[in-house]
Amino acid sequence: MLDHTATDQVTEVLDRLGAALSDGDIKAAAGLFATDCYWRDLVTFTWNIKTMEGRAAVADMLDATLLRVKPMGWRVAEGEVASDDGGVLTAWISFETAVARGYGLIRIRGGEIWTLLTSMVELKGHEEPAGFDRPMGVQHGASKTRRTWAESREDEAKSLGYTTQPYVLIVGGGQGGIALGARLRQLGVPTIILEKNERPGDSWRNRYKSLCLHDPVWYDHLPYLPFPPNWPVFAPKDKIGDWLEMYTKVMELNYWTRSTCKSAKYDVARGEWTVVVDRDGQEVTLRPKELVLATGMSGKANLPKFKGMERFKGDQHHSSRHPGPDAYRGKKAVVIGSNNSAHDICAALWEGDVDVTMVQRSSTHIVRSDTLMDLALGGLYSEAAVKAGMTTNKADMIFASLPYAILHEFQIPVYAQMKERDAAFYAGLEKAGFWLDWGDDNSGLFMKYLRRGSGYYIDVGASQLIIDGKIKLAHGNVAEITEDAVMLEDGTRLPADVIVYATGYGSMNGWAADLIGQDVADKVGKCWGLGSATTKDPGPWEGEERNMWKPTQQKGLWFHGGNLHQSRHYSQFLSLQLKARMEGIDTPVYGLQEVHHKA
Numbered sequence: 001m002l003d004h005t006a007t008d009q010v011t012e013v014l015d016r017l018g019a020a021l022s023d024g025d026i027k028a029a030a031g032l033f034a035t036d037c038y039w040r041d042l043v044t045f046t047w048n049i050k051t052m053e054g055r056a057a058v059a060d061m062l063d064a065t066l067l068r069v070k071p072m073g074w075r076v077a078e079g080e081v082a083s084d085d086g087g088v089l090t091a092w093i094s095f096e097t098a099v100a101r102g103y104g105l106i107r108i109r110g111g112e113i114w115t116l117l118t119s120m121v122e123l124k125g126h127e128e129p130a131g132f133d134r135p136m137g138v139q140h141g142a143s144k145t146r147r148t149w150a151e152s153r154e155d156e157a158k159s160l161g162y163t164t165q166p167y168v169l170i171v172g173g174g175q176g177g178i179a180l181g182a183r184l185r186q187l188g189v190p191t192i193i194l195e196k197n198e199r200p201g202d203s204w205r206n207r208y209k210s211l212c213l214h215d216p217v218w219y220d221h222l223p224y225l226p227f228p229p230n231w232p233v234f235a236p237k238d239k240i241g242d243w244l245e246m247y248t249k250v251m252e253l254n255y256w257t258r259s260t261c262k263s264a265k266y267d268v269a270r271g272e273w274t275v276v277v278d279r280d281g282q283e284v285t286l287r288p289k290e291l292v293l294a295t296g297m298s299g300k301a302n303l304p305k306f307k308g309m310e311r312f313k314g315d316q317h318h319s320s321r322h323p324g325p326d327a328y329r330g331k332k333a334v335v336i337g338s339n340n341s342a343h344d345i346c347a348a349l350w351e352g353d354v355d356v357t358m359v360q361r362s363s364t365h366i367v368r369s370d371t372l373m374d375l376a377l378g379g380l381y382s383e384a385a386v387k388a389g390m391t392t393n394k395a396d397m398i399f400a401s402l403p404y405a406i407l408h409e410f411q412i413p414v415y416a417q418m419k420e421r422d423a424a425f426y427a428g429l430e431k432a433g434f435w436l437d438w439g440d441d442n443s444g445l446f447m448k449y450l451r452r453g454s455g456y457y458i459d460v461g462a463s464q465l466i467i468d469g470k471i472k473l474a475h476g477n478v479a480e481i482t483e484d485a486v487m488l489e490d491g492t493r494l495p496a497d498v499i500v501y502a503t504g505y506g507s508m509n510g511w512a513a514d515l516i517g518q519d520v521a522d523k524v525g526k527c528w529g530l531g532s533a534t535t536k537d538p539g540p541w542e543g544e545e546r547n548m549w550k551p552t553q554q555k556g557l558w559f560h561g562g563n564l565h566q567s568r569h570y571s572q573f574l575s576l577q578l579k580a581r582m583e584g585i586d587t588p589v590y591g592l593q594e595v596h597h598k599a
Contacts, residue, residue, distance in 0.1 A: 006082040010091040011075065013108055018074040018095075024066060030059040034112040038403035042119035042573045044095075044102045045069050046590040047580075049550040049573065051403055051543045064590050070098040077103065088114070092394075099124055099585055100576075105401040117401035120576050126583055128186045153252065160254050161286055166192040167582050169275055169288035171261055171515070174203045175222070176560045177294035178244055179567040182223050182251040183575035189582055192286065193248075193294075194259045194277060200248040201241030209324040210348035211237040213564070214340065214458040216373055218381040220564040221392050222247060223571060234369075234460070264291060264516045266556055273556060290578050293511050294560040300510040302503045304336070307480035312499065314484065319345060319502040325352025333357070334486045334494045336478060337502030338364045338435075339454055343462035345500055346471045357472040357494050359486065363437035365456040366463055367445050368425060371418050376411075376446070381565075396569040404450065404530050404543060408443035415444030428467040435475065440534040450545070451530055451537035454504050507599050508559050509547070516557075524552040525595030527559050540596060549574045551589045 013032065020029035033039070039052040045065045052058045073096045076082060082091035089108040095118070096102065104118040122128065129135050139146055147155070160166060168184055170177045173195025184191045197203060204211070213220060213235045217227050220235070225247060232239070248255045258280040265274050275286045301318045309316065315327075319341040325348050333349050335342050338360040349356040367376075379385060380395035402410060415438055419426065429436060437455075439448050448455045457463070465471040476488040486494040507528060513521035524547055531542035544550070547559050549570040560574055561567070580587050 006084040006089050007076055007091065009111075010082040010089050010093075010106065010108060013111070013113065014074040014076070014093065014106070017113070018072065021062070021066060021071050021074075026059050026062045026066065029062060030055045032113055033058055033116075034109060034114050037113055037115070038405065039113075039116045039118070040401065040403055042117070042400070043576055044097055044100060044118045044120045045071070047551070047577065047587040048589050048591055049544050049548075049570075050591045051405070053403070053405055053543065061590060065588075068098070068586070068588065072096050092397075096124075099580070103397070105397055107401075115401060115403060117397065119397065119400070120573060123576060123580060123583070123585065126187065126579060130186075157254065160190060161192055161256075161284060164190070165287045166190045166254070167288060168192075168290045168292060168578055169273070169286055170194065170292045170294050170560075171511075172294035172296065173197070173200060173248075173255060173257070174294065174296060175244060175564050176296070176562065176567040176571070177292075178248055178251075178253065178255075179222055179571040180292065180294060180560050180574060181253045181255070182247070183571045184578065185251060185253060186224070187575055187579045189575070189579055191254060192288075193253060193255045194261060195255060195257050196260045198257060199241075199245055200255055200257065201244040204237040204241040204244070207237055207320070208322045208345055208348060209237075209326075210344055210351070212460075213240065214369065214460065215563060215565070216377060216381060218383070218386065218392070218395075219377060221568060222564070223568055224251065226392065261515050266291075266516075266520075266554065268555075271556070290556050290558065290581065292558045292560050292574070292578075293508060293515075295508065295511045296505070296561050300506045300514075302506050303501055304478070304503050306478050309481045311483050312481050312496075314497045314499065316481075316499040317501070319500055320505075322500055325349045325354050328352065328354045328498050331355070331497035332495050333498045333500065334359060334474075334496040335500045335502055336486070337361070337500075337504070338457070339502065339504070340457050342500075342502035343457045343459070345502060347462040347465055350465055350470050355472075357474055358466070359474045359476070359478070359488070359494070360435055361475075361477055362455075363435035365437050365439060365445055365448055366426075366429065366434075366459055367415070367418055367456070368422055368459045368463075371422055372445065372458060375414050375418055375421075376444075392568075396565070400569065405541075407450075408439075408441055408447050411443040411447055412441065415439075415442060418444070425463070425467075429463060432467050432469065433473050433475070434463075434466055447532075451532050451534055453528055454536065508561060509599065512554075512557065516554075520554050520557070522598045523595070524554050524557060524559075525593075526597040526599055527561075529597075531596070538597060542593065542596075544593075546593060546597075551577070551592055553592065553595060 033055050039058050041050050052061050077092040077094040080092040093104045093106050100120045100123050103121045107115040167189050168191040170193045173193045177193045181193045216233050217231050260278050262276040272287050272289050273291045277284045301320045303318050333354045333356045335346050336359045346356050346358050445456045476490050479487045479489045507526045509521040509527050527547040529537040531539045533539035
């Protein structure tokens, strides 16, 4: 409920916090937090993405940052009213630091701060030109030296990378690189985006023809330009490709197609990279200060090395290179894997009159799309949420405000409800022999995604084909590949004209190994995962996604990726970190991630 008394209570806590911080009384400030508290900071205090867990961690962070940060102006955000839900006070807050303006979300339980999210909105003196400060677009009056908008854009395109250098070079022109490029453009950071394909959006267009977004439209907006209200809930791949191509044009991005990196090396003395690029057959040397690898959260394709692969006489390829079913009509296909891509490809092959078998090597978490939208996403990302006043930014911030250490506790009851609602569906899958799981702690899809980025399928139809036996199912590990079949360890022989290896992807630092060197890849370590000590996410506990959207152990090297939601949300904080460095703002990093795993 909305309660101005709740606002007064939150204001009292914020006043006490602000006073303690102004006085430099770290003990008093930390004492305002609960024993089991969580402060997640997105750049404002730490110049990092960092969660402090417990009073001691809060005190340590403040001891390292307070004199420099100079936080002030803590208040309930303008136009907002705090709520009281079961004794937990929740409020949107605003504040300032010496160099930035911030926004956040606070939860107070029993009079103590339970969770606090602080995020950087803008750098003082370097605000995005929007609203009353938007650019004029044309120069009124008469001038013999006037340049039109088109001429100015042409001049920039000709000079950037040749007579002038980009401050930031983004390798990878998918949704991640495009979203970050748009943010940097608005902040006035000279940036070039490199894309190996012919056109923006080809990373979507070139995938198998049945590919579509499994996340709903409200979850997938790009910065500045939300999808129109008549955009489909689940966008087909080619429609997404066209949107991304349009976006690069209207957001005026310097986007180099048919361009690949040949090498990159960091010059410590000069504080810049030397990057050799093949731009449509022409070798160009770029010298950016900051290098961002936006080559996809999943990293490099994992193509397994099974005994006998070289003998196979049919077609075999990784799922990322799957062309679709058209060439295989009337043939036999074996798909190795049982996650999203495997299901999508199997369903498309069945539709294309291909005899298809899925090989399940380990259990998979399945959730029906409609149920996921209703129970897991509906409160934040849905038409009903929009009608109730939820904005994309607020939805992103609410999701970001739930500390990873306890996020699974919020997820477990949601997925228990899904399991109950769709009991008949799951019974059908189990009867068909499908190996199901709900995550190591029954926390479901989101935690699997955040911890390991794999092990799940959002069902949009393939599961019923498995239940009905239209997609055949086999189990076990591959022993070898023969000239015309896949042989499993239990002796099962699966005749095949085509084999699709839906075997996932490696860590993003694999791209760093290829481009820069294995020494740098090892120096920065594994990307993605929380250190939860669950399957495929080894400990120790990290508390944040490894190496994503924040400084790494290699100066000037950044990783940006994830789904459309993460590309949109975290591009804001990565762009501000890069802008601050360009402007010479002091950015001492608190809690730089240690490396525990190299891949």
